[in-house]
Amino acid sequence: MAETAEAVEAAEVAEVADTAYGGARTYGRTREGLRAYRLITAMWIRSAVAYRASFVMTTLGNFTATALDFVAILLMFSQVDTLGGYRLPEVAFLYGLSSSAFGLADLALGSMQRLGRRVRDGTLDTLLVRPAPVLAQVAADRFALRRLGRISQGLGVLGYAIAALDIDWTPLKVAMVPLMLLSGGAIFGSVFVAGAAFQFAAQDASEVQNSFTFGGQTLLQYPPSIFAKELVRGVTFVLPLAFVNWLPALYVLGRPYPLDLPVWVAFAPPLVAVGCCALSGLAWRVGLRSYRSTGS
């Protein structure tokens, strides 16, 4: 066990050194990856269009199924006026941000949780013999536009919240909304990538991943004040999901965060997102390396 940990550590050190001195190469690979991603997603969209009726129905289904989460919140507010001290438009603000950010990540990378299946049945090998980064190929695998359903209902709720909220909108606060969506999408996206990397080791781990992605998304739809302090600490310091919407959104709403943190953390999401992406990228490379040295 110690041996393995050491090997992983050594590999990571090597990776870091490699990345540092091949900055140009990393840039080239990123471009290659995006290109491959675009080519492959185009193929999946064409495949989906081949079944037009089914495409329309699954998109509507996706919209309805995800909107039910908000219906649950509406039902709650038909009985109470505040939830953990928050009124409906405020909760809708949190909900819309969380749902849209997660929707972005789900649209771009949601298929990565199928990686375990590809490892099991050996079809991952067919991706490894192509001249394109595997991460891009796996991310684009089974790309599904029906996931736009989740984003559109999230954005709908967010629109309602912004219209209904009584906030003194400064330019800074306005700019924070798209910034939250992008950083939040990146943070959720890196959870998808890290989860997929873990599936190289445990092929049936997609449920564990779901509890972080779908579970985390649902958690963030509610105000932090209704959760136990330990849980809030966990999603702030361990798995930094709080940076998706809680910390920045509470600043916009002018509400105090349940933990004692300086004000500037509200502007940290882009940095946290970059850090998460770097870590998950590293996890992916370690995972892929272990696959290539042990086989399926």
Place this chain on the structure above:
Amino acid sequence: MDRGVKGAGEGAAADGAFIELDGVEKVFDVLRRTGFLRRERRQVRAVDSLSFTVARGEMVGYIGPNGAGKSTTIKMLTGILTPSGGRLRVAGIDPSRERTRLAQRIGVVFGQRTTLWWDLPLIDSYRLMHRMYRIPDARYRENLDRCVELLELGALLDVPVRQLSLGQRMRGDIAAALLHDPEVLYLDEPTIGLDVVSKAKVREFLRDLNAERGTTVLLTTHDLQDIEQLCSRVMVIDHGRLMYDGALAGLHEVGDSERTLVVDLERELPPIEAPPARVVRVEGPRQWLAFPASGSAAPLVARIAAEYPLVDLSVREPDIEAVIAKMLRSLGDTGDRKDAAPRPPSERAVS
């Protein structure tokens, strides 16, 4: 550090050896549950100090029993797996370190897994290859036209892949692997499950490809006819070790394999006497004669036709498993090649 090595490798590739393996091995760690919480780690040696070279333009059959290490070798040659030890170069490139660069120069067909897009017309998969491999337009046109003509894909280009028969899909897969002019083509069971006509088409195409383009071909198969009709050279692997490397005829000799002549006579007669053939079975007027596979059937047939009232006859080829099994057994019996003798899979419990 390894950038220097790469340069040296490319130099070596220029003088003949296109694929080079030197003492390559692959050891898998297998965890096995032995109790509620106890686990045993075993090392399984899938490929054991494998060394061979393949020259540019060769067509090689790579055969062996299931689990012998064939596909592990192919996976190392394509860069899917990283060897545990030894040195491996394809076109001067270390496959596991520069997998994507190598991908531009190799073609791979997995017999059982298609790389075509299931719901889209065949031509769409080719267009993706065109862009993904950045094939120059003129080159792509030319290669596609050639494949379409020789593999008879013309009528299939606009058909969704899911509607193709197995043989059609295999031909489609082979074309997809060749559009970027790979220097080497790896085929894993290219004729498995195909009917006689499809098999013949695929073989003819591969023969032409090798002759005209000089594409190096390495194929694994269970079909001895694939080897007979295509490969001048055969490598047999068992328990991760190279057991035989040479011409197919030589394989028959080493294994003393036999072909069978089935003879229908006019009436029931005592067993035919025509050494070196010997009768192995008699059933009414039909007799089965075994004769060495290395010899020709013609003199034997002529002799029987002259001396016996012959109605009909047919020749049966030995199947590949029988040939290999005999070869492995004979190598084990002679004992003079002790290092190459078959032995149980080298498993070793380490904890």
